[in-house]
Amino acid sequence: MLRDIITKEIQDTIMSPKFVFTFLLCTILILISVYTGINNYQAEQKEYSAAVALNRKNLDSQASYQTLAGIGVKINREPQVLSTVVSGVQEAVGRQATVNIAFDPNLVDSKYSSNPIFAVFGALDLTFIVKIVLSLFAILFTYDAIVGEKERGTLKLALSNKVPRDRLILGKAIGGFVSLLIPLVIPMVLGLIILMIYPNISLSGQDWGRLALIFLMFLLYLSVFFTLGLFVSSRTCRSSTSFLLLLFIWVTFVTIIPKAAVMAAGQIKPIPSVHEITAQKDAYLQEIQKEATEEQTEYFKEKERPKDPAAIALWNEEIKLWLEEFQQRMTSKLDERNAAIEREYQTKVSGQQKLAVNLSRVSPASALMFSTMSLAKTGIGEYERFLSSIRTYKPIFTKWINEKMMRSLNLSGGQQPTPELDDMPQHEFTAETFGDSFSRILPDIVLMAVLIILFFVGAFVSFSKYDVR
């Protein structure tokens, strides 16, 4: 009997115009999103390769270590292959950071900053389609699941037979959910085939694992709205009431809670603006420069150049040693202070972000966004880890360039040696492991599972007492 109910539910949905419309729309949207995702990724890859090559060329063409110290090293963020399905925040955050001895590095040159029109509507990726379009369809498929049968008179007719209510709602839930998955699964499989056959796109085993988890999150998210639809449908007497109520809940979940959570977090845990932080860093830089000038003047006053040509070589050597130590000390002070300012700022930012994330997690839409971004390595966490790796690299580079600069100092004038980059420390960044990403999304999985259980049990209990008249 359960099989008959499931089969009927699938047939009834598939033969309805709303299914045909949903299927066509989802197929078009998903295929367009994968296609544009691939194109964006390839364009990003090209830009990345070009930027890396240009940086290398720039480094090679520097005349001295002094100019290299000023210009610094440009570090580019490598595009993620899974951005083809979940673009995340990667288009909004910077792609490149300059590491030099003076300034604290920061990621700049985001895609949105280079062309703000992209920021107006955001990206059409799979997460957006599932979050907005398919969740709406989940509501469209379920708002009349129970109450619609009552209005049609088919509920009475079905229950005049030896049909247990629990089996009827279970059959309707399974059949309805399978029907809802068809517009997602078929186009998504097509999209994955495109991903597989497209040149220059290669997915590792871990990427496939991540994709599977992204798909699991999609399923969980849609299940939340599906069971919610069943629940509301089994609590209302008119399908129009059910639809309006569901629409209200959908708007609250998808748009209001996430925005309100961010605003509330901003009010509860305010943070200083980026300009204030930059001003603090600049002020300290000026302070250090002043201190350095004074110390240098003082030192050279005491350490006058000898007249004896035999002593000049020794004097030069002493000066070089002192300058190297002095430069290292000053830059270390600057780096330490900047790091302290940054640490304090990041602690506040992180506190605010955590609060915003945790508040907004009440909404399954936020849980979906955070989890899929983490899995695709296009989220805020990955961006912060990358930025942090650059800031860790900064003192390493500074130490190296100071050493090189001072050792190559020619106090008697003449040609400076051209930089040798073979032993230059390289920036290293290891992406978050699969296990860490999974741990990060675990709260989202639990939250959605709890909502699904709550809504389904609610629907189950409500239907067992539902007035079929």
Next chain:
Amino acid sequence: MLEAKELTKTYEDGVMALDHLNLKVEAGEIFCMFGANGAGKTTAINLFLNFIPPTEGTVFLEGIDMIQEPLKAKDFVSFVSENVTLYGSFSAFQNIHYFTKLAGKRDLKRDDYANVMKRVGLQEDAFNMRTKNFSKGMRQKLGIAIAIIKDAPNIILDEPTSGLDPRSGQEFLVLLSELRDLGKSIFMSTHDIFRAKFVADRVGFMQKGKLVMLKTKEELAGEDLNQLYIEYMHEHPDI
């Protein structure tokens, strides 16, 4: 056989929709229940089918207590409701196939469905039509076909002739007579006193949830139907 014993229903708002109904519909009998809107006919049917729990009393179908063992008792009853729209995107065949499966009949073939649909007067070219394109009368016929194919010993019909044209209504009454001759107990709620008198073996009149009058076919033959209609079928807005 369908039997109601002291069947009573008082809703949450305090309205007593059915007041200690005692009734027995024997095998091979057609019982027609008359009454104005709100008299308690549909409440009685909802209780017969366990759609709502009774406040008091119980219902027996072939001796099985519907309140105690609803799933078992439902094997012995078919139901035709007043406004069945069925699954609009399904054809007549698909609708009857689904409800036949729910009724537990798994060995029936397409021909069996076709025969029953023909028997209730549904045109053959409508068998594969989506029921959303059916007229009310066609849907009603299909609903009756779904009830007949279950082959239960008891049939409960809620205003079954309300959507039928005069000819279909007449054919329907003939069909009911045939079912009675097959030994079915038939309980029908209706407003159509003039048409029902041709098939009813007994009739009952309800007012304010009470069965106020019972008449046999013979007793009804001598009555002034117009007078009965005016007396018992007018609306009682207080119910």
